[in-house]
Amino acid sequence: MRDTYIIGVGMTKFGxxxxxxxxxxxxxxxxxxxxxxxxxxxxxxVFVANMGAGILNRLSGLGSAMVDRLCLFPAAAETVENGxxxxxxxxxxxxxxxxxxxxxxxxxxxxxxxxxxxxxEATDFVATLTHPEAEYIYGVTLxxxxxxxxxxxxxxxxxTPEHLAMxxxxxxxxxxxNPDAHIQQTxxxxxxxxxxxxxxxxxxVAEPLRMFDCCPVSDGAAAVVLCSREVAERxxxxxxxxxxxxQATDTHAVHEREDPTELAAVRTAAERAFAMAGRKPADVxxxxxxxxxxxxxxxxxxxxxxxxxxxxxxxLEKGETRPGxxxxxxxxxxxxxxxxxxxxxxxxxxxxxxxxxRGEAGERQIEKPRVGFTCNFGGFGNNVVCFxxxxxx
Amino acid sequence: xxxxxxxxxxxxxxxxxxxxxxCRACGKTGSDPVPLEGKATLVTFTRVYNLxxxxxxxxxxxGIVEFQSGAxxxxxxxxxxxxxxxxxxxxxxxxxxVGYETYEGLWFERPGSPAA
Ligand SMILES: [Zn+2]
Numbered sequence: 001m002r003d004t005y006i007i008g009v010g011m012t013k014f015g016x017x018x019x020x021x022x023x024x025x026x027x028x029x030x031x032x033x034x035x036x037x038x039x040x041x042x043x044x045x046v047f048v049a050n051m052g053a054g055i056l057n058r059l060s061g062l063g064s065a066m067v068d069r070l071c072l073f074p075a076a077a078e079t080v081e082n083g084x085x086x087x088x089x090x091x092x093x094x095x096x097x098x099x100x101x102x103x104x105x106x107x108x109x110x111x112x113x114x115x116x117x118x119x120x121e122a123t124d125f126v127a128t129l130t131h132p133e134a135e136y137i138y139g140v141t142l143x144x145x146x147x148x149x150x151x152x153x154x155x156x157x158x159x160t161p162e163h164l165a166m167x168x169x170x171x172x173x174x175x176x177x178n179p180d181a182h183i184q185q186t187x188x189x190x191x192x193x194x195x196x197x198x199x200x201x202x203x204x205v206a207e208p209l210r211m212f213d214c215c216p217v218s219d220g221a222a223a224v225v226l227c228s229r230e231v232a233e234r235x236x237x238x239x240x241x242x243x244x245x246x247q248a249t250d251t252h253a254v255h256e257r258e259d260p261t262e263l264a265a266v267r268t269a270a271e272r273a274f275a276m277a278g279r280k281p282a283d284v285x286x287x288x289x290x291x292x293x294x295x296x297x298x299x300x301x302x303x304x305x306x307x308x309x310x311x312x313x314x315x316l317e318k319g320e321t322r323p324g325x326x327x328x329x330x331x332x333x334x335x336x337x338x339x340x341x342x343x344x345x346x347x348x349x350x351x352x353x354x355x356x357x358r359g360e361a362g363e364r365q366i367e368k369p370r371v372g373f374t375c376n377f378g379g380f381g382n383n384v385v386c387f388x389x390x391x392x393x
Numbered sequence: 394x395x396x397x398x399x400x401x402x403x404x405x406x407x408x409x410x411x412x413x414x415x416c417r418a419c420g421k422t423g424s425d426p427v428p429l430e431g432k433a434t435l436v437t438f439t440r441v442y443n444l445x446x447x448x449x450x451x452x453x454x455x456g457i458v459e460f461q462s463g464a465x466x467x468x469x470x471x472x473x474x475x476x477x478x479x480x481x482x483x484x485x486x487x488x489x490x491v492g493y494e495t496y497e498g499l500w501f502e503r504p505g506s507p508a509a
Contacts, residue, residue, distance in 0.1 A: 121445075123443055134411045137488055144441040144455055147439030147440075147441065151438065151439060155477070255465040
């Protein structure tokens with residue numbers, strides 16, 4: 001397979017779409033990425049990542065709609081649905097399309113407009129990805145699966161509610177420097193856990209997880225333009241290469257997993273991405289992990305190979321995952337504070353890393369990173385897509 | 394009350410719930426149903442507060458259990474103070490109503506409780 005490069009990135013601010021439709025937010029992000037790429041001609045292929053348009057927005061055929069809105073005729077076009085890993089999947093398929101030589105250029109845009117429905121409807125919509133007979137009918141939601149995971153994990157490794165809060169505090173702080181982030185508000189340990197009003201401001205959602213352990217419900221879109229080396233060199237843009245991708249799956253029903261504290265698909269997807277890139281976790285300078293729940297940032301940082309199992313929370317406590325630390329994680333604010341428009345997230349993670357590798361991450365820029373990593377976590381870990389990105393030259 | 398069933402692989406004896414035709418352990422096709430019954434042990438649990446409108450409760454407690462057969466399942470807990478590792482017995486009762494449709498599911502309680 002030949003190499004694939006990222007020559008254009010773009011995204012909307014995450015948060016509330018307001019009057020904007022799903023097609024509007026997708027168009028905005030895609031247009032920014034295309035403008036950034038500065039291609040002289042139309043892209044050959046379009047991949048739109050989305051999970052819920054059929055349920056939330058009564059829309060289908062987003063790939064065709066996107067080509068029409070952007071006048072990209074006669075580009076090939078598809079919609080990619082893979083739950084909360086739709087974005088990662090679409091970038092992977094785009095990289096395969098360019099890598100195979102089938103096309104020289106591809107636009108990948110992911111988006112979601114979730115705030116078109118009420119909060120519980122959005123939670124219920126995401127819950128439709130759980131096992132229909134063995135999970136969904138019980139009222140099980142993603143927070144519920146995360147709560148059961150967190151209880152065992154915290155018990156086994158001595159992770160405390162304070163550690164979970166540290167993830168939220170760090171990611172909220174990071175988001176203050178990201179103008180595209182949904183949440184622009186710092187939080188403190190006192191306010192989250194220790195003041196008497198914490199039980200009101202930060203109530204349990206699914207014990208032991210509280211509201212500030214969960215990502216918000218967001219609208220938004222993110223896009224990348226992928227191309228061959230030849231096109232990338234012609235563009236004059238910094239060369240950011242998709243050095244490796246990896247994807248892996250796990251059982252649909254969470255209870256079927258032998259060790260319910262393991263995220264086997266994260267481990268395998270990360271191993272595959274590192275193997276393809278010829279890199280190891282220690283080479284990574286900046287990472288975006290899928291912290292839909294605070295516990296997941298800690299667990300994924302171990303499964304991806306950055307820290308020994310059971311020590312992710314210690315690295316967090318020591319500040320190793322803050323900007324300026326050994327491995328800054330979720331400098332964007334992560335899903336926790338940048339927000340989580342499900343179809344957009346996997347693409348937004350790649351956009352964030354590409355910006356750091358290009359040196360275009362503004363106030364939150366990590367100093368001269370060469371290698372970046374992303375983990376996009378679908379289902380409750382039943383479908384995971386990871387990337388290793390590298391700066392050349 | 395309809396009993397819930399797991400499956401046992403005809404080739405290797407692996408137990409699966411929900412039942413599988415193709416075995417996850419050996420990859421062969423062909424299994425027989427076995428009832429999901431007997432004592433179970435609580436593996437993990439949570440109290441869930443943000444519930445869909447299908448629920449009138451302020452919260453529900455759900456958990457994952459392991460049966461003596463090795464099968465695991467998720468279900469509702471009719472237990473006030475659950476503890477990991479506690480022994481539970483299983484019964485089937487309504488868990489959710491969607492429109493006019495009522496779905497039955499697995500419930501777990503302390504052995505000897507009146508509901509079983
Ligand atoms: Zn078998």
